[in-house]
Amino acid sequence: MKAWQLTAQTGPAALQIAELPEPAPGPGQVLVRTRAVSLNYRDQMVADGRYGRVTLPLVPLSDGAGEIAAVGAGVTRWQTGDRVAGTFFQGWLTGPFRREYQGLALGGALPGMLAEYVILGEHGVVAVPAHLDFAQAATLPCAGLTAWHALVAVGNITAAETVLLLGTGGVSLFALQFAKMHGARVIIISSSEEKLARAKALGADGLINYRAMPDWEREVFRLTGKAGVAQVVEVGGSGTLAKSLRSLAPGGQVHLVGGVSGFTGEVPLLDIIGKMAVVRGIYVGSREMFEAMNRALVGHRTNPVVDRVFDFGDAPAAYQYQLSGSHFGKVVITV
Numbered sequence: 001m002k003a004w005q006l007t008a009q010t011g012p013a014a015l016q017i018a019e020l021p022e023p024a025p026g027p028g029q030v031l032v033r034t035r036a037v038s039l040n041y042r043d044q045m046v047a048d049g050r051y052g053r054v055t056l057p058l059v060p061l062s063d064g065a066g067e068i069a070a071v072g073a074g075v076t077r078w079q080t081g082d083r084v085a086g087t088f089f090q091g092w093l094t095g096p097f098r099r100e101y102q103g104l105a106l107g108g109a110l111p112g113m114l115a116e117y118v119i120l121g122e123h124g125v126v127a128v129p130a131h132l133d134f135a136q137a138a139t140l141p142c143a144g145l146t147a148w149h150a151l152v153a154v155g156n157i158t159a160a161e162t163v164l165l166l167g168t169g170g171v172s173l174f175a176l177q178f179a180k181m182h183g184a185r186v187i188i189i190s191s192s193e194e195k196l197a198r199a200k201a202l203g204a205d206g207l208i209n210y211r212a213m214p215d216w217e218r219e220v221f222r223l224t225g226k227a228g229v230a231q232v233v234e235v236g237g238s239g240t241l242a243k244s245l246r247s248l249a250p251g252g253q254v255h256l257v258g259g260v261s262g263f264t265g266e267v268p269l270l271d272i273i274g275k276m277a278v279v280r281g282i283y284v285g286s287r288e289m290f291e292a293m294n295r296a297l298v299g300h301r302t303n304p305v306v307d308r309v310f311d312f313g314d315a316p317a318a319y320q321y322q323l324s325g326s327h328f329g330k331v332v333i334t335v
Contacts, residue, residue, distance in 0.1 A: 064113030
């Protein structure tokens with residue numbers, strides 16, 4: 001089989017295609033014929049070494065979907081031909097996050113999905129919604145589930161709330177869709193008027209161009225009648241956290257899901273204390289959350305936003321396209 005491997009942590013240029021033996025599933029395992037994978041910002045961090053050291057060569061990318069090609073001894077949950085997506089954490093089935101799950105993440109601690117065939121645990125895959133194609137299904141395991149975990153599983157979003165979203169990447173657009181699914185109001189910021197217009201077409205209520213309004217937290221207060229927002233899905237990190245906290249209503253929640261602008265910096269403790277804010281880290285989610293999200297996607301016939309699809313042989317170009325920041329939604333590679 002063909003697989004892409006990261007041979008050094010020096011960026012996408014270190015990706016090389018390799019011929020590897022087709023794996024066979026052992027007891028309790030399934031062989032998945034990969035049909036599509038999607039990129040997350042984490043994958044760029046793994047590639048350039050900002051996510052910590054990994055065992056090289058590494059088959060990268062945590063997110064993928066395909067069909068069961070074979071099952072190992074004792075497998076009862078799946079049969080050949082079932083359409084599935086892998087779970088980001090192969091061992092996190094339900095309940096709270098535990099330290100040992102960190103060593104069970106695809107595309108980092110474990111080999112990832114950018115290969116024609118992959119071996120996953122019987123309990124490390126979920127059925128994908130029937131109305132989604134493989135490219136759409138491949139966007140769910142990390143970006144989709146992160147947004148669901150934040151707003152729904154722990155945020156308990158309601159129709160009475162206003163949510164603030166930063167940018168128009170995969171997590172933010174999934175959060176937009178889930179917020180509107182629950183009847184909430186959404187304010188979204190971007191540096192692109194064209195992307196803001198597309199976000200409005202998806203249901204965004206308030207639009208802020210942060211290049212035109214560098215103090216965008218003031219505009220958030222204006223749009224909320226000085227009340228502030230109930231929840232923020234914070235993907236920016238240290239460069240945006242202070243502004244996100246200033247945008248928050250008393251008792252509101254900030255879900256820290258990424259660090260595009262960095263992971264270190266001053267923490268505005270007065271804003272947290274003064275507003276009695278909840279600041280919570282979100283690290284993808286469990287299989288139980290994934291299955292709940294998929295039921296909601298089916299019930300609402302929701303389609304993930306796929307920006308551009310690359311061929312398997314063009315995987316490095318997909319990385320570079322995501323790095324350019326031109327994408328609106330998810331970048332996908334077909335396998």
